[in-house]
Amino acid sequence: MLNDRLRPTHKAYREETMDVKEVLYMGKGGGENSYAKLSTFTQMVTSITKPVLQNAVQSLFTKGLHQQKVLKIADLGCSAGPNTFSVISTVKDSVEKKCKEMNCQTPELQFYLNDLPGNDFNTLFKGLPSVCDQSEGASCYAMGVPGSFYGRLLPRNSLHLAYSSYSVHWLSQVPKGLTSKEGLPLNKGNIYISQTSPPIVREAYLAQFQEDLTLFLKCRSEEMVPGARIVLILHGRQSSDPWGKVSCYPWELLGQAIAEMVSQGLIDEGKFDFFNVPYYTSSPEEVQNIVEREGSFGVEHLEIFQLEVADKEERDKWAKGQKVAKRIRSFSESFVSYQFGEEIMDKLYDKFTHLVVEDLAKESTKGTSIIVMLSKGG
Numbered sequence: 001m002l003n004d005r006l007r008p009t010h011k012a013y014r015e016e017t018m019d020v021k022e023v024l025y026m027g028k029g030g031g032e033n034s035y036a037k038l039s040t041f042t043q044m045v046t047s048i049t050k051p052v053l054q055n056a057v058q059s060l061f062t063k064g065l066h067q068q069k070v071l072k073i074a075d076l077g078c079s080a081g082p083n084t085f086s087v088i089s090t091v092k093d094s095v096e097k098k099c100k101e102m103n104c105q106t107p108e109l110q111f112y113l114n115d116l117p118g119n120d121f122n123t124l125f126k127g128l129p130s131v132c133d134q135s136e137g138a139s140c141y142a143m144g145v146p147g148s149f150y151g152r153l154l155p156r157n158s159l160h161l162a163y164s165s166y167s168v169h170w171l172s173q174v175p176k177g178l179t180s181k182e183g184l185p186l187n188k189g190n191i192y193i194s195q196t197s198p199p200i201v202r203e204a205y206l207a208q209f210q211e212d213l214t215l216f217l218k219c220r221s222e223e224m225v226p227g228a229r230i231v232l233i234l235h236g237r238q239s240s241d242p243w244g245k246v247s248c249y250p251w252e253l254l255g256q257a258i259a260e261m262v263s264q265g266l267i268d269e270g271k272f273d274f275f276n277v278p279y280y281t282s283s284p285e286e287v288q289n290i291v292e293r294e295g296s297f298g299v300e301h302l303e304i305f306q307l308e309v310a311d312k313e314e315r316d317k318w319a320k321g322q323k324v325a326k327r328i329r330s331f332s333e334s335f336v337s338y339q340f341g342e343e344i345m346d347k348l349y350d351k352f353t354h355l356v357v358e359d360l361a362k363e364s365t366k367g368t369s370i371i372v373m374l375s376k377g378g
Contacts, residue, residue, distance in 0.1 A: 020173050020278045021148050023338040025118035026079045027330035035330040036123060038323075039081040041367065042166050044307055046083045049233055049371050050090055052301060053163060056229040056373055057094035059300075060160055063227030066107060071095065071160050074112040076149045077167025080124040084113060087163055088131045088140065096137045106138045114145040114153055118334070121146070148172065150212055152219050159224045165233040168216060171278040175201075175208035178276055185273040191258065192251035192277045193242050202242050209280040213290045221296035221376060228376045230297065236370035237281050238304060246368050247281045249309065250328045253359060257352040258340070266347065267340055275339050277332075284370055297374035306366040321357030325349065328356075 026035035060066060073091055078084040088111055099106040111132075113124060121144045132140040145153050149164070150172040178186050178201060187201045220230060237247040245252070258275070261267040284304055291299055314320040329349045337345050359365070 018174055018278065018335060018338065020171065020335070021116055022118065023335045024116055024170060024278070025120070025334045026081075027333065028080070028120040028123065030123055033326060033330065034120075034123075035079055036081040036120075038327040038330040039079070039083060040311075040323075041307065041309070041327060042081070042083055043086070045233060045369050046086050046165055048305060048307075049165075049231075049369075050086075052371055052373055053087065053090050053231050054094045055301070056161060056163075056231050057091055058098055059229055059375065060227070061098050061102065065160050065225070065227055066095070066099065066102075066104065068107055068160070070108045070110050072110045072112065072154075072158055073161045073163070074114060074145070074154065074159055076114045076153075076162060076164040077170070078113045078115050078119075078124065080115075080120040082127075083165060084124065085127055085131045087165075088142070091161070092131070092138055092140055099138075108139040109141065111140070111142040112145045112154060112159075113142055114147065114149060116148060117146045119146065149219070150215050152222065154223045156222055157225050159220070160228050162220055162224065162228070162230045164231070166235060168213060168232055169234040169236075169280055169282065171208050171280055172212045172215075173208070174276045174278050175204040177204040177207075179274075187276055188273045189255075189259065191255040191272075191275050192248055192279065194248060194252065194255075195243050197243065205242070205280050206286070209282055209286070210290055213287070214294050217291065217294045217296055217374075221294075224376050226376055229300075230374040230376075231371070232287075232374070233369060233371045234287075235281050236287070236304060236368050237283050238368055240283060240285075242281070246366065249365055249367065250324075250332075250356070251277050251279070253355045254328070254332065254336075254352055256355055257348055260351055261344065261348060266344055271339055278335070281368075282370070284372075287370060287372060291372070291374060297376055299372060300375050301373040302370070304368055304370050306368050309365045309367050310360050312364075317361050318357055321360050322353055324360065325353035325356045328352070 030036050075084050075087050128142050132142050147153055180186055187197050190197055193202050193205055258272050262269050262272050291297055310320045310324050
C-alpha cells in the first residue's frame with residue numbers, strides 16, 4: 001500500500017521525447033560486459049554474410065570502379081567491436097585478390113567508420129592499427145564519422161561501397177502516434193509490438209521504419225557514385241506476423257522484467273506505459289517494397305537466414321541464459337537507463353536474466369536476419 005501511495009500516477013508523468021541520437025549507444029570499453037566482448041551473435045552473422053560482402057567488392061570491378069585511385073567504403077553503425085575490423089579485412093583482402101587476378105594496380109582504401117556521437121570511438125580507434133597495416137597489401141586508411149545515417153554524412157558522388165550490419169533496424173526516433181489525442185499511452189503495458197497492442201501501434205512502427213529506411217537510401221544515393229553497392233544486414237522476421245516470438249525477442253521478456261518492477265513499486269507505471277523501443281523487426285517484403293518505392297537502388301541479392309540466439313555448445317542452462325542476457329544488456333541499457341534511471345539497472349537486468357534462462361530452458365530461440373545487396377543505377 002505504501003508503494004502505491006508513493007508511486008506517481010499517469011497524470012504526474014508526462015511523456016518525454018527520447019532523442020535517440022543522444023541516448024543510443026552500445027556498451028562501451030573492452031571489459032567483459034562491453035559490446036566489444038559480447039557481440040558474438042553479430043560476429044556469427046558477419047561471418048555467414050561474408051560472401052555477400054566479397055561479391056559486392058567484386059561487383060565494383062565489373063563497373064570499372066577499381067580504376068579509381070582511392071576506393072571509399074563506409075561502415076554505417078560500426079560500433080566498437082571486432083565486426084568492423086572483420087569488414088575492413090574482408091574488403092581489403094577482396095580488393096587485393098581481384099587486382100592480382102586482373103593484374104591491375106591496387107587502389108588505396110579509405111574507410112569511413114560511422115556511428116552516433118555516443119559511440120565508443122576511442123576503443124574502436126585502438127584496434128585499427130591491427131587491420132590498417134600499411135606495410136602489407138593495399139594502403140588502408142580509416143577515419144571516424146560521428147552522426148546519424150538518417151542524414152547526409154559524406155560529400156556527393158564520393159562513396160563506392162556502404163556496409164551496415166545490425167544497425168538499420170534501429171529507428172531514428174520512437175514512432176510517432178503512440179499516444180492518444182488526450183495524451184494517453186496507446187501501447188500501455190508493452191515496450192514493443194505485441195499481441196495486446198492495438199493495430200495503430202503496429203502501423204506506427206511500420207510507418208517509422210518506412211520513413212527512416214527511405215531517408216537512409218535517399219542520403220546514400222546522393223553520396224554514392226553510379227554503380228556503387230550497399231550491403232545491409234538487419235534483424236528481421238520471416239512471417240507477416242509482427243508480434244511473433246522471433247519478431248519480438250528480446251523486447252517481450254524485457255517488458256516482463258520492467259512490469260515486475262512496476263508491480264514492486266520500483267519503477268513508475270507511467271514511465272513504463274510511455275516507454276517504447278526505437279527498433280523495428282521488418283520482413284523481407286517490407287524491405288524490398290521500400291527499396292523499390294525509393295527508386296535509387298536495385299535489389300541484386302536478398303535472403304534470410306536463422307541463427308540460434310544462445311550458444312548451442314553451452315550445456316549449463318544458467319550460463320547459457322546469462323550470456324544472452326548480458327549481450328542484450330550491452331545494446332539496450334543506454335536507452336533503458338535513460339527512461340528508468342541508472343540506479344535500478346542491475347536489479348532490472350537480474351530479473352531479465354532469470355526470465356531469459358527460464359525461456360531458453362523451455363525451447364531454443366532463433367533469430368532471423370535479412371541480408372540485401374543493392375546497386376545504384378546511373
